[in-house]
Amino acid sequence: MLLSCSPIPRFALFLSFTTVLTPLSRATLKDAPAQATQTPLALTSQQQGQIHDLAAHILLHADKAGCKKSSCTILVANFTDSSGSTSILGMQLADAVSAQLTAQSKGIHIAGRQLLQSYLEEERIPGKFLNNDDAICWLGKQLGATAVLTGTAEDEGGSVRVRARLDSSGKSKTGPVEEFSFPDPDSKAHLRPIEPFPTTPPVPDSSSVPLILSAGKDGVSAPRCSYCPPANYTDPARVAKLNGIVVLQLTISEQGRMVDAKVVRGLPYGLNESAIRSVRDWQFQPATRNGEPITCMVMMETNFRLY
Secondary structure, three states: OOOOOOOOOOOOOOEEEEEEEEEOOHHHHOOOOOEOOOOOOOOOHHHHHHHHHHHHHHHHOHHHHOOOOOOOEEEEOOOEOOOOOEOHHHHHHHHHHHHHHHHHOOOOEEOOHHHHHHHHHHHOOOHHHHOOHHHHHHHHHHOOOOEEEEEEEEEOOOEEEEEEEEEEOOOOOEOOOEEEEEEOOOHHHHOOOEEOOOOOOOOOOOOOOOOOEEOOOOOOOOOEEEEOOOOOOOHHHHHOOOOEEEEEEEEEOOOOOEEEEEEEEOOOOOHHHHHHHHHHOOEEEOEEEOOEEEOEEEEEEEEEEEO
16 A cells, blocks of 8 residues: 555544553563564566666656655655565565665655664564554654655565555655566565564663563562553544554663663554653562562553544
């Protein structure tokens, strides 16, 4: 699905907010998506020519998406299927298109693809939450882009159909759809859905914490929250009527304070930041081992839901 940025009216909605603390374990992430493993994409001369032409057409009509020379930055998003899931091939096609745009652009800046990759690895937002107009506009603005190139790469039974379009990040302006196809006998495997971030929780910062244990292991009890005000629902998330769960990995000190928080599974529209900000003010009864308070890690699920 190609996306187009356009304003959405506000609705009066109700927010349901729930938080669950669970021991840190593999079971907590049993439904986590597979992580991308990058392998070089061997492009044929025909495919290289097709990507060159697609990039040229995108730049030729960039003004229709409000992208003017000297004042436009284009972010190339990962190419996806219709559900929003990306793939090894989808990411590498986006890399190749971005490289061609960079080579051909004159006066238009192309944001580095590593900027997007680093952001997705840090925020860990599943692709399905970025598969709509509002989310892709929000993503572009977060990364300083004035226009976003979205694309699809879909299996057509032994071949791949590629479509791409440039959209303004802030205004309801869009360029034409450009497309091409190429044979690929292994298209199903190359387009297998993955997420562009690791499945395992990030490593906590232990520089200021000498000993970190996991709740629920080796006789370590889980901390209990004694003061847990809810996170604020952000205006962009409310406008988009987003429902979802933010999963954080928390390090709780022996004094009952959060000293480190990492996003394990995130949401767009600033909900990751909202969840982390709220936890900074929380007060816990610390975890214990043999009756003594200790520093430990625990998972926190924050459920954002609108009715």
